[in-house]
Amino acid sequence: MTVLVFDWFLFIEKLILIAIIIFASLGIALYTTFAERKVAAILQDRPGPNRAGPFGLLQPLADGLKLFTKEEIIPNHSNKVLFILGPGLAMTAALMTCAVIPWGDKVVMFGREIQLQIADINIGILYVFAVVSMGVYGVMIGGWASNNKFSLMAALRGASQAISYELAMGLSLIALLMLTGSLSLKSIVTQQVGTFWNIVYQPLGFIIFFVCAMAECNRTPFDLPEAENELNFGYHQEYSSMKLGFYLFSEYINMFISSTIMATMFFGGYDVPFVTSHLTNPNIAAIVGIVALMIKVVIFIFVFMWIRWTIPRFRYDQLMNLGWKKLIPLALANIFVTGFFILLKENHWRF
Numbered sequence: 001m002t003v004l005v006f007d008w009f010l011f012i013e014k015l016i017l018i019a020i021i022i023f024a025s026l027g028i029a030l031y032t033t034f035a036e037r038k039v040a041a042i043l044q045d046r047p048g049p050n051r052a053g054p055f056g057l058l059q060p061l062a063d064g065l066k067l068f069t070k071e072e073i074i075p076n077h078s079n080k081v082l083f084i085l086g087p088g089l090a091m092t093a094a095l096m097t098c099a100v101i102p103w104g105d106k107v108v109m110f111g112r113e114i115q116l117q118i119a120d121i122n123i124g125i126l127y128v129f130a131v132v133s134m135g136v137y138g139v140m141i142g143g144w145a146s147n148n149k150f151s152l153m154a155a156l157r158g159a160s161q162a163i164s165y166e167l168a169m170g171l172s173l174i175a176l177l178m179l180t181g182s183l184s185l186k187s188i189v190t191q192q193v194g195t196f197w198n199i200v201y202q203p204l205g206f207i208i209f210f211v212c213a214m215a216e217c218n219r220t221p222f223d224l225p226e227a228e229n230e231l232n233f234g235y236h237q238e239y240s241s242m243k244l245g246f247y248l249f250s251e252y253i254n255m256f257i258s259s260t261i262m263a264t265m266f267f268g269g270y271d272v273p274f275v276t277s278h279l280t281n282p283n284i285a286a287i288v289g290i291v292a293l294m295i296k297v298v299i300f301i302f303v304f305m306w307i308r309w310t311i312p313r314f315r316y317d318q319l320m321n322l323g324w325k326k327l328i329p330l331a332l333a334n335i336f337v338t339g340f341f342i343l344l345k346e347n348h349w350r351f
Helices: 008-043 059-069 080-100 124-145 149-180 185-192 203-216 241-266 282-308 316-346
Strands: 106-109 112-115
Touching: 008 059, 008 080, 008 112, 008 241, 008 282, 059 241, 080 124, 080 241, 106 282, 124 149, 124 185, 124 241, 149 185, 149 203, 149 241, 149 316, 185 241, 203 241, 203 316, 241 282
Parallel strands: none
Antiparallel strands: 106 112
């Protein structure tokens, strides 16, 4: 008879890790809004926020306090249950993606090896796509429940855009999975340690994924769901207070998580070339890995912001044309080319 023993230490470890990652993600999203305003100010040759605290560093806290204290308004003719559910679903979907990302290798504490990953599941990438797809419901429910025609039009734009670019995003990763042979993000990072990163083998796949990530995060030039000059503020027009804050924060968390996933799959994750594979102390290696991953993420976030304040918004027909007629055929071509080279390699580069 087998007796199952519940591992309380593992439960507490994961609980603490979940709390750290969630609060860190919220803090990063909060200060990413500040960073975006500063980057925009630099590109537009103006000071940016500089009044709240030294160098304006307390501006995100002032913005958060403003959102908490603003009046909660729910339209009379809206679907009140779905109106409240929409921003909560968008925020939940944004945070759930954190579960399968390897933030570092491992640390050794109290004689135990603690993996810096909430769950290393063997279908990690499929989990990411499943959770990301839920974010569409947050946009669609929020736009429909408001009982506002402009909000509904923006929600329809957002849903059709997300579906279009998720297809190209998924196809761009198939070629990468053909090379790695694994759906686990931890395995994909491990295979890149001490060798070339996947960006060397899949540059086209990375470019397609990056463009699709901008569309998934509703970032310029793909911010059609929030076309203020066309749709009066977009799908969250009727929202106020922290319900609006949830929608805004979920977009910045999505940008942070998208940057982390791109760094993980194409740029070695927590790997530092010629350093990580030679570190013998696991705790030092974990710290170095976390810092390296965060540096890569910050670079991606800066690129997101740079593009936003440089490139104008697409028209809707241009947006859909790019997704269906350009990115999907390019992703399919990338799969065939990758399969051809894998076949050559398996046959020892002989025709």
